[in-house]
Amino acid sequence: DGGITQSPKYLFRKEGQNVTLSCEQNLNHDAMYWYRQDPGQGLRLIYYSQIVNDFQKGDIAEGYSVSREKKESFPLTVTSAQKNPTAFYLCASSMRQGGQETQYFGPGTRLLVL
């Protein structure tokens, strides 16, 4: 069954802690993305990666870090430098084919700071 998985579904973080959100895809997609969604808001791009071992900052990368050591995996670390991390985090992957590129989203992780 192909798709994108994110874990955990809910994550609680204490002040000053780093936490890592998992994103795995078995769609053989080259590109992967991380977005942040705040209540009632749109999606804001945190980081994206077009190929293994390469990634680029999005519009709100401060306080976050990523790695892309494998094509299937694109974990996101929310560091203690991120002052307002409570949000819904969405991972997506895509493949450009014939001029078309569609983003497929995982189910998301809700992060709450205690």
Add this chain to the structure above:
Amino acid sequence: GQQVMQIPQYQHVQEGEDFTTYCNSSTTLSNIQWYKQRPGGHPVFLIQLVKSGEVKKQKRLTFQFGEAKKNSSLHITATQTTDVGTYFCAGPSIYNFNKFYFGSGTKLNVKP
């Protein structure tokens, strides 16, 4: 930086009424895509438009891409309660195909 705005932010309609959301980008897009996010869920791809002035239909949904490829609209005819959710437009600019810009979204509520 590039911005993609949608109006209205919220829309409440009676079941059976029509609904339209408008998407405007500050820069030219190479293509426009529409996504639907149900409450508590994740965005799901609906459709992609590539050509200037393109119009596509999916049952009760009609999508348009503007001539300048900077705006788009989604029109739903005779809404149903299953249409409830937030509709996002998105697309890469012609200057950077690798970055997707999502609109601010329009949240649709349909009263039975």
